[in-house]
Amino acid sequence: MNDYQIFELGDFTLQHGATLRGAKLAYQTYGTLAADRGNAVVYPTWYSGRHWDNEWLIGPGMALDPERYFIIVPNMLGNGLSSSPSNTPPPYDRARFPRVTVYDNVAAQHRLVTERFGIERLRLVTGWSMGAGQTYQWAVSHPDMVERIAPFCGSSRTSPHNKVFLEGVKAAITADAAFAGGWYREQPTTGLRAAARVYAGWGFSQAFYWDHLYRSLGYSSLEDFLVGFWEGFFLDGRDANNLLTMLWTWQNADVGLTPGFDGDTVAALRSIRARALVMPAEKDLYFPPEDEEWAVRHIPDAELRVIPGVWGHFAGHGSNPDDTRFIDAALRELLAA
Amino acid sequence: MNDYQIFELGDFTLQHGATLRGAKLAYQTYGTLAADRGNAVVYPTWYSGRHWDNEWLIGPGMALDPERYFIIVPNMLGNGLSSSPSNTPPPYDRARFPRVTVYDNVAAQHRLVTERFGIERLRLVTGWSMGAGQTYQWAVSHPDMVERIAPFCGSSRTSPHNKVFLEGVKAAITADAAFAGGWYREQPTTGLRAAARVYAGWGFSQAFYWDHLYRSLGYSSLEDFLVGFWEGFFLDGRDANNLLTMLWTWQNADVGLTPGFDGDTVAALRSIRARALVMPAEKDLYFPPEDEEWAVRHIPDAELRVIPGVWGHFAGHGSNPDDTRFIDAALRELLAA
Numbered sequence: 001m002n003d004y005q006i007f008e009l010g011d012f013t014l015q016h017g018a019t020l021r022g023a024k025l026a027y028q029t030y031g032t033l034a035a036d037r038g039n040a041v042v043y044p045t046w047y048s049g050r051h052w053d054n055e056w057l058i059g060p061g062m063a064l065d066p067e068r069y070f071i072i073v074p075n076m077l078g079n080g081l082s083s084s085p086s087n088t089p090p091p092y093d094r095a096r097f098p099r100v101t102v103y104d105n106v107a108a109q110h111r112l113v114t115e116r117f118g119i120e121r122l123r124l125v126t127g128w129s130m131g132a133g134q135t136y137q138w139a140v141s142h143p144d145m146v147e148r149i150a151p152f153c154g155s156s157r158t159s160p161h162n163k164v165f166l167e168g169v170k171a172a173i174t175a176d177a178a179f180a181g182g183w184y185r186e187q188p189t190t191g192l193r194a195a196a197r198v199y200a201g202w203g204f205s206q207a208f209y210w211d212h213l214y215r216s217l218g219y220s221s222l223e224d225f226l227v228g229f230w231e232g233f234f235l236d237g238r239d240a241n242n243l244l245t246m247l248w249t250w251q252n253a254d255v256g257l258t259p260g261f262d263g264d265t266v267a268a269l270r271s272i273r274a275r276a277l278v279m280p281a282e283k284d285l286y287f288p289p290e291d292e293e294w295a296v297r298h299i300p301d302a303e304l305r306v307i308p309g310v311w312g313h314f315a316g317h318g319s320n321p322d323d324t325r326f327i328d329a330a331l332r333e334l335l336a337a
Numbered sequence: 338m339n340d341y342q343i344f345e346l347g348d349f350t351l352q353h354g355a356t357l358r359g360a361k362l363a364y365q366t367y368g369t370l371a372a373d374r375g376n377a378v379v380y381p382t383w384y385s386g387r388h389w390d391n392e393w394l395i396g397p398g399m400a401l402d403p404e405r406y407f408i409i410v411p412n413m414l415g416n417g418l419s420s421s422p423s424n425t426p427p428p429y430d431r432a433r434f435p436r437v438t439v440y441d442n443v444a445a446q447h448r449l450v451t452e453r454f455g456i457e458r459l460r461l462v463t464g465w466s467m468g469a470g471q472t473y474q475w476a477v478s479h480p481d482m483v484e485r486i487a488p489f490c491g492s493s494r495t496s497p498h499n500k501v502f503l504e505g506v507k508a509a510i511t512a513d514a515a516f517a518g519g520w521y522r523e524q525p526t527t528g529l530r531a532a533a534r535v536y537a538g539w540g541f542s543q544a545f546y547w548d549h550l551y552r553s554l555g556y557s558s559l560e561d562f563l564v565g566f567w568e569g570f571f572l573d574g575r576d577a578n579n580l581l582t583m584l585w586t587w588q589n590a591d592v593g594l595t596p597g598f599d600g601d602t603v604a605a606l607r608s609i610r611a612r613a614l615v616m617p618a619e620k621d622l623y624f625p626p627e628d629e630e631w632a633v634r635h636i637p638d639a640e641l642r643v644i645p646g647v648w649g650h651f652a653g654h655g656s657n658p659d660d661t662r663f664i665d666a667a668l669r670e671l672l673a674a
Contacts, residue, residue, distance in 0.1 A: 160546035164534075167538070168536075168537065168538055170534075171534040171535065172535065174531075175527050175528050175530075176512050177513070178514075193508065193512075194509055194511075197508040199505075201505055205498075206498040206622075206623075206627070206628075209496065209498035209501060210627075222500065222501070226501065290547075291547070
């Protein structure tokens with residue numbers, strides 16, 4: 001987990017005007033960059049995920065085979081490894097960490113890809129959830145650079161309902177007086193545990209719970225799943241301000257806010273030149289397939305392929321072998337095209 | 338709103354063992370009881386609802402026509418009008434209010450119906466959400482008394498996912514230090530507002546928000562809907578302990594826990610003699626239609642009729658004229674059968 005690199009962004013000016021001085025982008029790579037620099041894949045992280053949380057989709061014999069591709073996993077700003085409230089020195093530390101957009105994340109990643117590695121073309125950008133949002137943003141920010149995109153369980157613009165779901169998570173964290181407006185000395189664990197319980201109903205589908213599939217993950221009861229998986233998840237090195245920074249990024253995600261599109265999401269989607277394979281999960285409660293149907297209608301070369309089954313959003317988390325096989329097979333097909 | 342009656346339950350022993358001394362059941366009636374006592378309908382309240390919140394489905398020319406039927410709306414225990422944490426004197430007051438089951442609610446209502454009114458048969462029991470749960474319970478507790486049931490947007494047994502959704506609501510209320518284990522002097526409004534924001538994503542469907550249908554309710558923006566409707570809802574005379582009492586009732590609802598069924602929900606459903614018209618809403622996120630399909634398979638004389646559209650759970654709240662017409666027409670048909 002400590003095996004990763006830092007790309008120094010220097011003075012990094014964000015879309016909303018703040019400048020993060022000495023900004024850092026943490027990343028990890030898998031495989032070897034070809035001499036012609038033509039085998040690169042970018043695979044950004046998800047909400048609170050770290051690069052190692054993406055590794056389930058990378059491996060010998062898989063679509064993302066490090067013996068074939070050079071896979072770059074950049075950590076999202078705010079995730080605790082790249083510049084974040086928890087690791088930024090004053091005055092932009094903690095509650096004062098600035099607002100970061102998906103556009104900013106991709107701008108930072110673009111500098112890494114071009115300045116450090118001299119890469120001019122990307123074979124593929126792919127990602128889960130907020131990683132899918134960054135995937136769309138790559139295709140809009142750099143249409144001539146990205147050959148293929150495979151966003152799964154995510155969207156190009158955060159829907160109103162998705163924003164509301166996130167309001168519940170935010171309200172749970174900040175309802176804890178220990179949060180203290182973000183100036184806590186110790187994590188507001190009551191709020192983090194509450195946020196975990198709020199999140200639990202959204203992460204997996206109604207049918208997942210009806211079928212007691214949490215047992216397949218090694219949890220002995222519903223309450224054991226809520227404590228062992230969900231509270232454990234939110235307490236595992238997570239920082240409340242980091243979570244709120246990424247939550248703001250998520251709530252305000254919209255490729256239409258890319259400079260030049262003036263808020264027109266459809267125009268931004270139409271500008272995509274990459275071949276797109278868009279994979280929502282059948283029972284995802286906050287990125288429902290209908291929203292991606294809408295996006296696909298506006299992308300010139302796009303296919304919608306719904307991940308079947310009852311795992312909901314967590315179809316893209318790497319916990320269910322069937323879903324992993326489905327996504328891997330789709331990526332293989334897309335990379336061969 | 339102050340126009341209602343109280344039925345004195347006296348020393349009322351609950352299913353889990355506590356005795357509420359001087360227990361009270363608040364209720365309102367609409368219409369006139371026929372001389373043969375053959376025109377009675379029971380229409381219980383929903384989670385935090387009061388009798389007046391049911392009045393949208395009662396009126397001249399509607400199925401529940403007070404010129405034709407005698408409609409009794411009993412307030413659920415814990416709702417602030419019937420015995421509740423907020424109105425019970427010590428020692429069973431506030432955080433010490435005992436656990437109440439759906440079975441207990443129906444037992445209290447049965448006493449009202451038989452002892453005060455001498456009613457032996459009910460033409461119909463109907464209700465929304467937790468009112469639907471009480472409707473199922475009536476048919477299981479008193480199979481020879483209930484001729485018809487029409488539960489809408491509710492269930493006979495709270496599903497695991499529904500329990501998880503409620504954990505999020507509970508965690509949000511109790512994350513507020515002002516809650517003080519239930520011994521607050523003033524309402525923990527930070528927690529109540531957080532619970533409102535958690536609830537907001539569940540009450541209406543993704544498509545409702547995508548289509549900005551909150552505007553049809555008079556709200557000018559998404560945030561206006563969250564504050565004006567949802568926070569307003571949770572602050573409108575609601576009490577945190579009351580909400581948690583009803584939440585426990587909801588999480589633990591299961592007709593299989595009726596004495597004599599030993600936890601066997603299917604056996605309890607099979608015992609129903611009433612004709613059942615079961616109406617889940619197409620996009621209800623916590624009482625999805627699949628769960629009611631399952632219930633209907635086990636009730637001898639039951640029909641599933643899905644309320645179409647995008648209003649989700651709140652299809653049964655009386656806010657959308659199309660849904661109101663659908664439910665009213667179904668009740669008319671059922672009452673004529």
